[in-house]
Structure formats: structure tokens, C-alpha cells
Amino acid sequence: MNKFLIAFLCLLLVSTGKIMAQSNTHARPNILIIVSDDHAYQSIGAYGSPYGATPNIDRLARQGAVYQNAFVTNSLCGPSRACLLTSKYSNLNGFKDNFSRFDPAQPTFASHLTEAGYQTAWIGKWHLGSLPLHFSYFKIVPEQGFYYNPDFINMDNDTSRIDGYVTNVITDLSENWLKNRDTTKPFCLVIGEKATHRTWIPDTADFGAFDHVHFPLPDDFYDSFPGRYAGKVNNMNIAHTMRLGYDLKMKADTGFGKDNYTRFTPSQKKYFDDYYDSIYQDFKSRHLTGKALTEWKFQRYMRDYYATVLSLDRNVGRIVDYIDKSGLGDNTIVIYTSDQGMYLGEHGWFDKRFIYDQSMKTPLVIRYPKMIQPRTKDSSMVMLLDIAPTFMQLAGLKVPSDMQGQSLIPVFKGKDKEFRNAVFYHYYEYPNEHNALPHFGIRTKRYVLVRFYKPSEAWKNKMVNEGSLIIDTYNPKDYWEFYDLKADPEQLHNMYEENKHSAVVKRLKAELNKLIKQYKQQDAAAILAGKMK
Incomplete structure (x- = not known):
């Protein structure tokens, strides 16, 4: 058999094998x-x-x-x-x-x-x-x-x-x-x-995106947990556990700043301060307590x-x-x-x-x-x-x-x-x-x-x-x-x-x-x- 034909057939077999292998691989989903x-x-x-x-x-x-x-x-x-x-x-x-x-x-x-x-x-x-x-x-x-x-x-x-x-x-x-x-x-x-x-x-691009929304309280927001001891003694409630500084970015404590605030670049810090400082000033002026504070x-x-x-x-x-x-x-x-x-x-x-x-x-x-x-x-x-x-x-x-x-x-x-x-x-x-x-x-x-x-x-x-x-x-x-x-x-x-x-x-x-x-x-x-x- 012509040596060029043999070489061509070998190349064809190798190429076909690669194509089949790739086909079998791609049959499996990503x-x-x-x-x-x-x-x-x-x-x-x-x-x-x-x-x-x-x-x-x-x-x-x-x-x-x-x-x-x-x-x-x-x-x-x-x-x-x-x-x-x-x-x-x-x-x-x-x-x-x-x-x-x-x-x-x-x-x-x-x-x-x-x-x-x-x-x-x-x-x-x-x-x-x-x-x-x-x-x-x-x-x-x-x-x-x-x-x-x-x-x-x-x-x-x-x-x-x-x-x-x-x-x-x-x-x-x-x-x-x-x-x-x-x-x-x-x-x-x-x-x-x-x-x-x-x-x-949030990302700085999304600060305030939902400030126009008043979210309705869930029907069970003021659940008193009758007959449910675990619910009564837990410590994950918005009223008492959620922290003004750490969670809500108000400057009422230093918890937030230790882990997050110091990482900001100057431009990120400015976005953050401009947005949350105005909310904090408004919050301070309200003097909220009780249910009004919880709902805020x-x-x-x-x-x-x-x-x-x-x-x-x-x-x-x-x-x-x-x-x-x-x-x-x-x-x-x-x-x-x-x-x-x-x-x-x-x-x-x-x-x-x-x-x-x-x-x-x-x-x-x-x-x-x-x-x-x-x-x-x-x-x-x-x-x-x-x-x-x-x-x-x-x-x-x-x-x-x-x-x-x-x-x-x-x-x-x-x-x-x-x-x-x-x-x-x-x-x-x-x-x-x-x-x-x-x-x-x-x-x-x-x-x-x-x-x-x-x-x-x-x-x-x-x-x-x-x-x-x-x-x-x-x-x-x-x-x-x-x-x-x-x-x-x-x-x-x-x-x-x-x-x-x-x-x-x-x-x-x-x-x-x-x-x-x-x-x-x-x-x-x-x-x-x-x-x-």
C-alpha cells in the first residue's frame, strides 16, 4: 500500500478517535x-x-x-x-x-x-x-x-x-x-x-433600592409562643437580638466597624457614610421605643x-x-x-x-x-x-x-x-x-x-x-x-x-x-x- 495512503489512514483514525472521545465527553452534561x-x-x-x-x-x-x-x-x-x-x-x-x-x-x-x-x-x-x-x-x-x-x-x-x-x-x-x-x-x-x-x-449601587417600600409585618410577627418553649427562649428575634450597629449599620455601637467598616476604600466609605449617616440622624431624632423601635x-x-x-x-x-x-x-x-x-x-x-x-x-x-x-x-x-x-x-x-x-x-x-x-x-x-x-x-x-x-x-x-x-x-x-x-x-x-x-x-x-x-x-x-x- 502506498506509504502516503497509509499515513493518511493513520491520521484519519487518530482524528476520528479524538472526535469520538470529545463527542463522548460532551455527551456528559456540564x-x-x-x-x-x-x-x-x-x-x-x-x-x-x-x-x-x-x-x-x-x-x-x-x-x-x-x-x-x-x-x-x-x-x-x-x-x-x-x-x-x-x-x-x-x-x-x-x-x-x-x-x-x-x-x-x-x-x-x-x-x-x-x-x-x-x-x-x-x-x-x-x-x-x-x-x-x-x-x-x-x-x-x-x-x-x-x-x-x-x-x-x-x-x-x-x-x-x-x-x-x-x-x-x-x-x-x-x-x-x-x-x-x-x-x-x-x-x-x-x-x-x-x-x-x-x-x-448591599453593593453601593443598591443602597436605598427598597427605601420606598413599606414591608408589611408578617401575621405572626408578634408571636407569643404558647406551648412552644424553644420558640420562647430562643435569641434570634428582631426586637431584642438584632443590633443597631452590627446589623443595621447605625453608629450606636462599634460592632459593625471592627469587621467591615475598616475594609472600605475611601470611595466605598463615602458611599456608605452618605447613605447610612442620613438614616442614623433621622433615627436619632425619632427617639423610638417599644414596638415602634422593633418595627423600625x-x-x-x-x-x-x-x-x-x-x-x-x-x-x-x-x-x-x-x-x-x-x-x-x-x-x-x-x-x-x-x-x-x-x-x-x-x-x-x-x-x-x-x-x-x-x-x-x-x-x-x-x-x-x-x-x-x-x-x-x-x-x-x-x-x-x-x-x-x-x-x-x-x-x-x-x-x-x-x-x-x-x-x-x-x-x-x-x-x-x-x-x-x-x-x-x-x-x-x-x-x-x-x-x-x-x-x-x-x-x-x-x-x-x-x-x-x-x-x-x-x-x-x-x-x-x-x-x-x-x-x-x-x-x-x-x-x-x-x-x-x-x-x-x-x-x-x-x-x-x-x-x-x-x-x-x-x-x-x-x-x-x-x-x-x-x-x-x-x-x-x-x-x-x-x-x-
Whole structure:
């Protein structure tokens, strides 16, 4: 055979092999997941908010699906992220509270995807007390990070400051990574946003954006918590816990300035002073007390919170637009979610932690044209626990047997309307700034059954030894709460005492025990058996 013909055929075979390899690679979808912090689903237009703060998230929802019953396993920043990564409850992944350290060597969706040939990256807030492993790239903010001129830790464990507003900076870094990735490989990019975490500092472009809005008080704003000890003794209420200086940027104390004010550039400082000083002068002239002061604090909280949402949403739009303009939209699953929900004055609260809906429920919006019809509204009970198994299946991998979630692909295809009948929740962190008592429970579409409990002596001693607890000034106790969401959607009336022997409560306790066994919750089992030590 002619040597030139042989050379041509060899070149053709090599080229064909490369094309086939690239074709097979690109058959696997790219993955983009944006994880915000403390973003209340009730502040998003797609979930019914009337204030117009989320046009880009709403657009994403129109292009895909809104999951109206998405839940977390443990409504706290670090534990929720650990669950997302591992698809394991806190008792198995080892990260029960924000005093913990995540073991990054344990299997995660990143370790499986990286091994399978994906380029993987985590950019932004990590907040797991360790550095990421198994990612092709990371650039994370230390701890909570700062809203202005944030520090970032890179893969060499060096820390450097980047000027700008944190949400914009995270998007800049994410776009840069996408532009410089190996385009022959599929990617999985996790964007961890700091927004909308306390202390809700908006971008300078958004100062005052909602000052024209008078936010109505939630119906339960002045909840007095009859029969609900945990609600009564918590310390996360707007009236008494929310600080004028630290939270609301008034110059009534120095808490805000220590961590944030000194980081401003001169121009940022001028924007900040011009806006908040005028509010502070007006506030001083009013001499507010009692309910008038509480309601003023609520309005300031809401205006800052929603203004902080604006930049978050704008940057969601930026990164999704980049995906679409790069021709990646059809083969990229785009997920927007938060590490948990947030109270926007419900029960008079801010923060999260509790099993009640505004905390345990989280926004989940997913666009994936290959499987999800536009404008889908899905009421299936899904969890952040389900994200990692979904990634495994989309990548053509076997779902590891130690993952406790379920792939969402049947839900995407509309083939599993009874995907899950109940979710299990377990919040551990105690003591804490907000005095949210530890508890676990079960939520079905109609009912909530929850057990609050005293932390064990071993746990108390651990907190003392770590310096987290010096004097136990609270009085946690063991008791049950039970709610019928059909009759009491705001979860105001604990009906446990009058229903503790009812068929419904007995059935829920049986289901709770089943889930405790399924999720290997030995500590919860010990509490119910009266063997907590």
C-alpha cells in the first residue's frame, strides 16, 4: 500500500478517535450550581415575592423548574454544605455544627466527578473549617468572608485581598475559570455566594433600592409562643437580638466597624457614610421605643436584605448569560439554591436553624433543557441531599451506596410523583448565639412532628473544653411539638398534648423511627429510648 495512503489512514483514525472521545465527553452534561447563603425562598419572585428583587432567578425558573418543597437536613451554613457535598446526614459526614471541621478527604461528588474526568471547581464561600480536596481548582473566602474587598485562599494556601464587592468578585473569578478551562472536558463548577448572610451589606449601587417600600409585618410577627418553649427562649428575634450597629449599620455601637467598616476604600466609605449617616440622624431624632423601635428595625432589616439580594440576582444573571452566550446552555444543568432558608420577620425572627418552614425549606430552581420542561412547578418533596446522587447519574456513574439521597432524574422526567413522602431533619448546634435548642423531627406534606432535647453531658463537656460554653445559662428540656400544616400553615399551635395518643401521631412516630434507622441516627434513637448520656 502506498506509504502516503497509509499515513493518511493513520491520521484519519487518530482524528476520528479524538472526535469520538470529545463527542463522548460532551455527551456528559456540564454542571453549574450556585449556592447562596441564607436566601429566603419567600423573597424570590418565582416563590411569590412581589418586590421584583430577583428577575434573573425568576427567568431561570421560567426556563426550567421551581421546586416548591425543597428541604435541608440541618439548617445551618456549614452542615448544609457538608450534606450537599457528601449526600450524607451530619452524623455521618462529621459536620454537625459550625464548631466542626469537615474532613475533605472523605468521598464527595467532587471526588467522584474529578476521577471520572470532570474539571471541578469551588469558588467563593466554603465555610467548612478546612480546605477543599478533590477539586481541580478552588479559590475560597476564609470563614464567612467579607462583603467588601474580600480575602481569598488559593490552592497554594496563600491568602490575598481582591478589591470590589464580594458577589461581583466571585462572578469575575468564576467567569475567568470558565474561560480558561480545558474545553475538551465537562465541568462541574460550584459558586458559593456569601450573600445574603448577616449583616446584609448591599453593593453601593443598591443602597436605598427598597427605601420606598413599606414591608408589611408578617401575621405572626408578634408571636407569643404558647406551648412552644424553644420558640420562647430562643435569641434570634428582631426586637431584642438584632443590633443597631452590627446589623443595621447605625453608629450606636462599634460592632459593625471592627469587621467591615475598616475594609472600605475611601470611595466605598463615602458611599456608605452618605447613605447610612442620613438614616442614623433621622433615627436619632425619632427617639423610638417599644414596638415602634422593633418595627423600625424590621423595616431596616428588610430594606438591607432585599438590596443585598439585588446584586446576588444580578450576578446569577451574569453567569447564566455567560453559559448561554458560550453555547453551553443546552448541555449544562444549572442549579440555583441556598444552604437553607431564612426568617424575614416570621415569628418576629431573623436567622434560621429551626425545623419550621422558612428555615428548613430552601429555594431550588433547576434548568436542564434535556429533561426539564420550561415553567415547571413541582411540589415533590426533594432535598439538597439529592443533589450529589443526581450529579452521579447525569455523569453516567453509579450512585455510591453510602450516599443517602436519591437522584432527582425521575422527578425531572415527571415519572415519580411520590418521590418522597417524608423528610427527616436534625439540628445539633447548642449552645450558640441564638439559643436555638437541638431538635430532630419529621415533616410530611401535611404534618410536622419534632422532638426538642437536652444536649448530652458529653456534648456539654465538649463545648466547655473547646471554650464554646463557659456558663450554661439556659434550661433546655425534652418535649414534643406537633403541627397540622393544613389547619396551621404558620406553625403557631403546638397540638402535641391533645394529640399525643392519636393515630396520626402514632403513625408519625413510627415513620420517624423508620427514618432514624434508615439514616443511621443513633443519637436520635438514644434520645427516644431515654439512653442519652
